[in-house]
Amino acid sequence: MGVILERLPGAVKGVPGAGVVLTTADVFIDWSRKYSLWPVTFGLACCAIEMMAAYASRFDFDRMGVMPRPSPRQADVMIIAGTVVKKMAEPIIRIYHQMPEPRFVISMGSCANCGGPYYDSYSVVKGVDRIIPVDVYVAGCPPRPEALFYAVLKLQEKVQKMRISKGAGATPQAEKGPRNVAA
Amino acid sequence: MNIESLVADLAAKVPGVVLAADPSYVKSYPTMRLSSAAYLLPAASFLKERGFDYLEIITAVDWLGPVSPEGYTRGGRNPHPFSAPEAPALVAVKNPAAAYKPAFDMLWCLANIPARARLLLRLEIPREDPAVPSLTGLFKAADWQEREVFDLLGVRFEGHPNLKKILTPDFLQGHPLRKDYVHVKDRYDE
Numbered sequence: 001m002g003v004i005l006e007r008l009p010g011a012v013k014g015v016p017g018a019g020v021v022l023t024t025a026d027v028f029i030d031w032s033r034k035y036s037l038w039p040v041t042f043g044l045a046c047c048a049i050e051m052m053a054a055y056a057s058r059f060d061f062d063r064m065g066v067m068p069r070p071s072p073r074q075a076d077v078m079i080i081a082g083t084v085v086k087k088m089a090e091p092i093i094r095i096y097h098q099m100p101e102p103r104f105v106i107s108m109g110s111c112a113n114c115g116g117p118y119y120d121s122y123s124v125v126k127g128v129d130r131i132i133p134v135d136v137y138v139a140g141c142p143p144r145p146e147a148l149f150y151a152v153l154k155l156q157e158k159v160q161k162m163r164i165s166k167g168a169g170a171t172p173q174a175e176k177g178p179r180n181v182a183a
Numbered sequence: 184m185n186i187e188s189l190v191a192d193l194a195a196k197v198p199g200v201v202l203a204a205d206p207s208y209v210k211s212y213p214t215m216r217l218s219s220a221a222y223l224l225p226a227a228s229f230l231k232e233r234g235f236d237y238l239e240i241i242t243a244v245d246w247l248g249p250v251s252p253e254g255y256t257r258g259g260r261n262p263h264p265f266s267a268p269e270a271p272a273l274v275a276v277k278n279p280a281a282a283y284k285p286a287f288d289m290l291w292c293l294a295n296i297p298a299r300a301r302l303l304l305r306l307e308i309p310r311e312d313p314a315v316p317s318l319t320g321l322f323k324a325a326d327w328q329e330r331e332v333f334d335l336l337g338v339r340f341e342g343h344p345n346l347k348k349i350l351t352p353d354f355l356q357g358h359p360l361r362k363d364y365v366h367v368k369d370r371y372d373e
């Protein structure tokens with residue numbers, strides 16, 4: 001699938017009616033991506049408890065295709081659920097770079113947004129967006145699972161707008177275009 | 184087991200250990216005060232022989248009291264983004280009732296689980312170049328706890344096999360739980 005996505009825009013470039021092909025492909029690709037936003041299993045502090053509650057049967061994120069994956073290599077979304085301490089910053093960056101593109105980040109809770117209650121602390125990174133790009137911010141301390149649900153819906157809206165002719169990625173790097181267009 | 188007789192035995196065996204005065208009790212556990220760091224190892228090994236073989240806590244209190252708002256982003260230097268303009272700046276105010284002094288109050292908590300007893304040892308050491316003997320020879324559990332106290336308060340544990348930072352990242356300078364800690368901006372503070 002990845003190879004097709006990378007090569008398709010290059011392959012149909014210049015062919016009459018290619019736009020129709022790409023637009024039709026977009027509909028299906030975005031539709032399948034939107035309902036399989038797999039987050040990497042990753043919690044940092046008290047917000048992670050709400051995130052776990054969101055995955056569990058009462059809120060049941062599985063019905064939106066949000067299924068936690070044990071490895072960043074199988075994941076599309078990283079939910080930063082909790083306080084990002086300076087010591088954890090480096091592992092977060094590493095996990096982020098291990099996720100395949102397109103990758104998304106949801107910053108959950110005041111701590112991940114801006115440092116929250118620990119704004120004055122010597123050990124907390126004042127916002128995860130200082131170290132990795134964030135797609136959706138969720139306010140709250142902690143946000144309720146419904147709020148996280150809303151963030152997932154917002155992320156789905158964002159995914160819906162992705163176009164493979166523009167690289168179909170959410171990250172600036174991917175927006176520049178597919179890497180291998182020569183084929 | 185009779186805790187009163189144990190306390191009396193300990194005081195008789197190790198002369199520098201006395202039952203502390205009431206205010207330095209932790210909850211209602213019997214608290215012994217050591218008059219010098221040299222009595223720590225004899226007292227701890229005596230207690231270990233008598234069944235207090237579980238080292239629960241090693242910690243320390245910095246009694247320097249409030250020093251200055253340095254290290255906080257709130258206050259004059261670096262106004263807090265959300266504080267109202269008329270909000271008073273953070274100032275270091277000492278509580279007149281508290282007995283501040285330039286000292287660390289060390290605390291060891293030993294437990295005898297079958298007897299459901301707990302006994303605390305306290306020792307006051309000066310703040311300049313603080314050092315106490317390590318209990319790693321007696322209790323394996325002392326290893327990480329002593330590293331934590333070293334990391335956060337800068338108390339040296341003599342005889343510790345591997346005394347280095349355990350909690351704070353390598354680039355953090357100083358000992359954050361000291362009252363006079365001043366935060367040095369690092370790469371995540373911009």
Ligand code: SF4
Pocket residue numbers: 045046047048081082083108109110111112116117140141142143
């Ligand atoms: S935002 Fe609140 S609930 Fe979430 S990690 Fe921070 S302190 Fe905990």
